[in-house]
Amino acid sequence: MSDVVTSEPVSIWQLGAPLGEGPVWVERDFALWFVDIKSHKIHRYDPATGGTRSWDTPGQVSFILPVESGGFVAGLQSGLARFDERDGSFTPIVTPEADKPGNRLNDATVDAKGRLWFGSMDDGEAATTGTIYRLAADGRCVPLTPMVPITNGPAVSPDGRTLYHVDTLGGVVYAADIDEDGMLANRREFVRIPNSEGFPDGPVVDSEGCVWIGLYMGWAVRRYSAAGELLETVKFPVSAITKIAFGGPDLKTVFATTANKHVASADLSKEPHAGDLFEFEVSVAGQPGTLIREGV
Numbered sequence: 216m217s218d219v220v221t222s223e224p225v226s227i228w229q230l231g232a233p234l235g236e237g238p239v240w241v242e243r244d245f246a247l248w249f250v251d252i253k254s255h256k257i258h259r260y261d262p263a264t265g266g267t268r269s270w271d272t273p274g275q276v277s278f279i280l281p282v283e284s285g286g287f288v289a290g291l292q293s294g295l296a297r298f299d300e301r302d303g304s305f306t307p308i309v310t311p312e313a314d315k316p317g318n319r320l321n322d323a324t325v326d327a328k329g330r331l332w333f334g335s336m337d338d339g340e341a342a343t344t345g346t347i348y349r350l351a352a353d354g355r356c357v358p359l360t361p362m363v364p365i366t367n368g369p370a371v372s373p374d375g376r377t378l379y380h381v382d383t384l385g386g387v388v389y390a391a392d393i394d395e396d397g398m399l400a401n402r403r404e405f406v407r408i409p410n411s412e413g414f415p416d417g418p419v420v421d422s423e424g425c426v427w428i429g430l431y432m433g434w435a436v437r438r439y440s441a442a443g444e445l446l447e448t449v450k451f452p453v454s455a456i457t458k459i460a461f462g463g464p465d466l467k468t469v470f471a472t473t474a475n476k477h478v479a480s481a482d483l484s485k486e487p488h489a490g491d492l493f494e495f496e497v498s499v500a501g502q503p504g505t506l507i508r509e510g511v
Contacts, residue, residue, distance in 0.1 A: 218447050219438070219499040224471060228260055228267060228492035235472035235490055236417070237278035237290075237322065240462030240504055247462055247470050248287075249492070250276045252319075257289070257298070260470075260492060262463065270303045275338075278323040280331065283506040290320035290333055295350070311335070311348055311356035318344050322367045322417050322458070327375045329508025330397060334366030334380065347380050349397050352510050359399045360389075367458075370418040370426065372441070373502055379405060379426055381415045388415055388428060406443050408433075417458025422466070422500045429456040429471065436471065453489040454478070461501020469501075470494050 233253035241248055247260045250272075257270040257279050278290040279298065289298040294310035312318050312335055323333035336345035347360040347369055360366070360380060367381035371393070378391050378399060390405040405426070408415050413433015420426050424441040434454050438447040455474040462468050475489035483489065 219497045220447060220449050220495060221498055222496040224449065224451050224493040224495040226488045226491040227262075227265075227494050228258075229488070230258070230491055231475060232256075232473070232490035233476035234457070234474045235492065236457045236474075238458055238460035238470050238472050238492075239278075239280055240460050240466070240470070240501075241281050242504055243281065247460060247492075248279050248281075249460075249470075249472050250279055250289075252277050253476055258492075259300075262468065262494075270298075270300065273305055275319050277320045278333065280323060280325055281504070281506050283329065283508050288331060288507055290323055292319035292338070294320070295331075295333075295356075309350075309354055309356060315344055317342065321345070321365070322369070324369050324371060325505045325507050326371045326378075326393070327505055329505055329511050331507050332369045332371075332378065334368065336363075336365045340365055340384070351397070357397070360391075360402070367416050368418045370420045372420055373422060373424050377441075379418050379420065381418060381428075383414050383416060383431070384410075386410050386415060388418060388426070406439055406445075408437075416456065419459055419461070420502060421461065421497075422502055425499070427459055429458050431455045431457065431474070432477065449495065451493065453486045453491070453493075455489065456493075461497075466500035466503065467497050468494055469497055 232251040238249040255272045259268045275292040287298040295308040297306040319338045321334045321336045331350040345366040346358045348356040363382040365383040369380040386408045388406040391399040391402040413430030416429040416431045426439045436449040459471045471493040
């Protein structure tokens, strides 16, 4: 299989975010949305004009995903909340881990049926208290995976049958079968990445079923086949790439969030674009985004 990356990553928004995360292409407003967890910000980038806009959040925010009926669901440290971009308001939905005040929510995705899947993690990045959840039709948050300190993902294959999720500190990306009832089965190791090569962060699956993984402290994004074969490595001028999203009119523009919270002040001159939003072009499209459907 030939390489699919057609341009080098370039910085398009000089944010210097401590922890940029969760990029998602929202087709209804032709814009990229993402968050800065540690700065308590939601960001919107318009590639047609280069326009930017930001909203403050009530505490750490880890993801923002669009809802079919309008607005967004945001993952806050306290739990899921409905976000209305028109007035910047947040309305609580559910608190899945009221018994774990040291946790926060982390990465998330929406499957083809419109179901929200999301993970939690120890905010101190040490305790084994994070898991992957699915938001059920009745509003329950159903835990689905063994606990690890830092979860990332999940991401779903184009046929909707496979879910990928990450044990970041353990350096393992797992795959699992999605049953008809939304439960997981046949969980198995998909890829193992040594810590010396970087910590696997957010995964995304393209239209060919290949899995893209940002590497925190790895200076790169990797593309793996559905069989777990490393196909391509995209080098970056910054060390912490947290996640990518496919966007643009043909879903062949890749946007990447990055972080600088791990870089000492004296070392920022060595990677001045750490924490910026990047983009590059590819020849294989991503998957079209899916809106959250309530009650599924």
